[in-house]
Amino acid sequence: MALYSSMSKTQLEEEYEVLRQAYENYKAEGHNLNMARGKPGAEQLALSTDMLNVLTPDSVFKTEDNPDVRNYGGLAGIIEAKRLFADLMEVSPENVFVGGNSSLNMMFDTIACLCEQLWKGQENLKFLCPAPGYDRHFGVTEYFGFELITVPMTENGPDMDVVEKLVAEDASIKGIWIVPKYSNPQGITCSDETVRRFAALKPAAKDFRIMWDNAYIVHDINDTPDKLLNIFDEVKKTGNEDMVFEFCSTSKITFPGAGVAALAASENNLKLLTKRYQFQTISHDKLNMLRHVQYFGDLNGLLNHMQKHRAILQPRFERVLSILDNDLAGSGVAEWTKPNGGYFISVDVLPGTAKKVVDLCKQAGVVLTGAGATFPYGKDPADKNIRIAPTYPSLEELEKAMEIFCVCAKMAAAEALIGA
């Protein structure tokens, strides 16, 4: 494909006309396609429905540390669930707190707790937001009044030169969000060096915290999965055990919204959280914890289950990447990531055209995550990043949606270059 930036104005206008006709044809087809959110598709949801048969009236509801999981009690979760999540996160069960159905809710509660206790009385606080990143992370700290500071992402994770400098200089910076493995949306995994530099941070704020959202901890999609260093092993070496909260959940393992979430933290941090949780609730849903524990048996059972997700997701990611390759490679109007796991493909279109692309797609019946959503305050300074979520549509729908997306990306680029 010809490089758009090398085309003459006439060539671009011809190209635009061809694209416009293709676009009008797609519009006329009346599509209703969605690549907006990282939602598992119908096939994936069906993978875990057997879990609904695990508990029956004849089940034994007594667990090692609970006389009856149907009753109140057990604030930090049943020990069997702690062990499963401990194996998953490679930490000790005593460092695990098992919660409700949403790791986002646990992160929200953690930030609330830190605001109410650790950071109480301090004002004009700031939070580091590696971007492109997860909009809901940024939203939590925005709700609690933090100023959001963008940190650029590199292929090895957040730019640690920037992170180290900022946290060393400014004591009002209280923490950083990060999806360390298969980041949302780029699918980047922090390199060993990045993890070690996280662990070795020397923040001016002694109450600085890393929100280590390991959302895609076992969510590989091919034969060359990324490996992430265990952050807790590293902070033990640097004496920074209290600097990290790690989160994960089964939302994208069993059911989004009916899974189980958990966190791992140091003894001090668990004490801090418990000071709040003891007033907040009596216990989370232990029946659902037991359901999960019995369904998987152990970590191996869970990992085997992930192979079934991979079998569904791998072809989708491959299809998206092959359409991007076919339709955009060589045009110079877009760059994209090729992740080994996670839920997204991140596409950088021609700077200044992302909003336009999303809008063109919308008019043709393809819903994408809003342009800018992957940046703090929803503002992408270069207006170029678009998050593609390939999991929810069927393979056929995905194909059509991606074809339309590519046409829109090229149309917006051609239009911009003609006007330039």
Next chain:
Amino acid sequence: MALYSSMSKTQLEEEYEVLRQAYENYKAEGHNLNMARGKPGAEQLALSTDMLNVLTPDSVFKTEDNPDVRNYGGLAGIIEAKRLFADLMEVSPENVFVGGNSSLNMMFDTIACLCEQLWKGQENLKFLCPAPGYDRHFGVTEYFGFELITVPMTENGPDMDVVEKLVAEDASIKGIWIVPKYSNPQGITCSDETVRRFAALKPAAKDFRIMWDNAYIVHDINDTPDKLLNIFDEVKKTGNEDMVFEFCSTSKITFPGAGVAALAASENNLKLLTKRYQFQTISHDKLNMLRHVQYFGDLNGLLNHMQKHRAILQPRFERVLSILDNDLAGSGVAEWTKPNGGYFISVDVLPGTAKKVVDLCKQAGVVLTGAGATFPYGKDPADKNIRIAPTYPSLEELEKAMEIFCVCAKMAAAEALIGA
């Protein structure tokens, strides 16, 4: 039985010696009994286990407003669950927000939300706590830094003369806790007049809120159930729609900790909560909502289910009351409530002896809620109130525990009167 206060010192000493011997015998029997928390017993838990079979891999997971309840989405809950809780609370479904497994957590989140938004920047705030009341209510507002103001309970609910006066005078009083039906621990239901006076409050604080915890909304235990006026009907008449948050849950209908909680509120208040919830989580456990909705069918199904609880609870409450009558009536050392529903019987022992009674019981292997727990800051000014929770032990255990309790109450009274 002879009135203790009319006994001579010698008579009291003789009485004490008889009691002490009975007490030592109980101690020697080595009991391990618990009347501390309002936990359903094993028989009650077994009532709902059929609910675990409701959802299967063959279930239809599509509901009226959700393409698939196994997936993300639906922040305020599935419409079918909203309708069930709306029928239960006698409000419109659009005024209902269905949450997770814990109404306590919803109350905690509501107070947090009001602190972060409505009451933001205001300091030295106070909250009214009708007492004896629910320790976990008081704990929530204590955690958030409120000064807790005790309001006396009457047989018609909180002393509304006191409530009206306090809220009219002091704009730093931001709200009041109340279990309006079968209060914890006294089992008192607010009279029609009390509900109307709540609805007609004219607080100095324009941002005053009533935390209407209708925890025992359908938890009758005999043929003469109490009737509670619908607070939302009343506030509509007084224009105070924004003054009330109502809460309820199925924790004591299906499973404590694995039930579904909900709240009812005005449009304005729901908007306020949604400003927070939209950052806090994506959705609560809709599978568990669907499980409940399908299990009960409708409100009638739920009410029929409550009859089964009643069949288990009525004999327990009757047994406790009959033992209190047998062992304490006429002695003048205790007074107690005779509730028509709820989870507790409240006993006032001789002033100044509640701690002693709880301690004596503990030494004889009977665990009670800590004396004072039913008052703000855990301090009962008269040291007289003890909360009896008769639901968790077996009927046999309950009988034994109550016999021991009565001996302890009399021992402590005799001892106090001898020393006086």
